[in-house]
Amino acid sequence: MLNLLLYILIPLVLGYYTRRAIIRRKGMPYFKDVKQYFPGISATGILLIVFFPVAKVAGKAVEHPIVFLLVAVGLFIYYIVQTGFSVLAAKFFKLKYDQGMILILGATASSQAISLAIAATMFGGMTVFAISFKPILQVLYIMSFIYGMGPKIKKFLG
DSSP, X not given: OHHHIIIIIHHHHHHHHHHHHHHHHHOHHHHXXXXXXXXXXXXXXXXXXXXXXHHHHHHHHHHOTHHHHHHHHHHHXXXXXXXXXXXXXXXXXXXXXXXXXXXXXXXXXOOHHHHHHHHHHHTOHHHHHHHTTHHHHHHHHHHHIIIIIHHHHHHHHO
């Protein structure tokens, strides 16, 4: 429960109040100007969240490589199902290709930090280490999806 508080709730509350303070002190134009740097800062935070749990259990990973194979298979199945639902939702809502791909890729690529925090809180150890490879698997899947299925999705969505 402490990890949930540290990794999710505290950053969420701090981010909310930081945004309000920046807008109040410097104004909305300034906030929109510095907003472009937030994804990089967030990515650095996620890398740090991944690094420390991975470093903690790295020895176990060498002893149990099957865990990663099982996680990879599970994640790919999850991505395929999630992508399928996203494609159907894009078709249902009559989204064109550009908007549909935003929905599809956004759904597939979301929740990394939350996944790590929940895994750390509930399961710990090897689970966190295995999930830390999710970004690598995501990139492989998304790139394969865009280049392999992109033209077919474009035709399907219209």
